[in-house]
Amino acid sequence: MWHSMETYPVKRLLEKWGNTFLVEWENGGITWEPKGNVSLQLVEAFEKQYEGFGLGVDAILATRKKSRKVQLRLAWLQRPASEAYWVDKSRISRSFLALHKPVLEGYFSLLMKLQYRDARRCPRIIFHQAGRSII
Structure with a gap:
């Protein structure tokens, strides 16, 4: 070789x-x-x-609570969306979370208003690296 x-x-x-x-x-x-x-x-x-995931994130596709922990489904730069992965919020960098806090708070607020119980009905993409919020 x-x-x-x-x-x-x-x-x-x-x-x-x-x-x-x-x-x-x-x-x-x-x-x-x-x-x-x-x-x-x-x-x-x-x-x-290294503080946690952030710079390599292409999009936050969804959020959920599992075992009392908030998780975000992250899509990665240079990887297909099919390889998106659920990651505990604690493994994501504080600076990344702070930067996108308004988007995440807006998403959670929307879920509360619409009372989504079924995750399959939730809006999917809530952030994309290009800086667009998609709610």
Whole structure:
């Protein structure tokens, strides 16, 4: 098996999922890369400042309460929507939540007003990275 020893300039690491990192390249591209493809120094620096999911989130597709915990269904940059995943709110960065607090509060307010009991009837996309609120 042939392995390239070339290096490519990285702008920053945006996210991690297990041992996979979302890399923003200097050329503007964004890809998910295994930990082995990313410099150890970048990984260590990223993990020191990592507060939770945020920069790699493309959209919040839905919210729910499960076992008394609020969860958000997150779609990821550079991944198909079919790979969206339910994540406990506690695993999402405070800065990301603060930035989108008005949208999330509006969504919860809407649910209360409409008294949604059936999650299948809830509006699906409540935030998209492009900055649009879709309620």
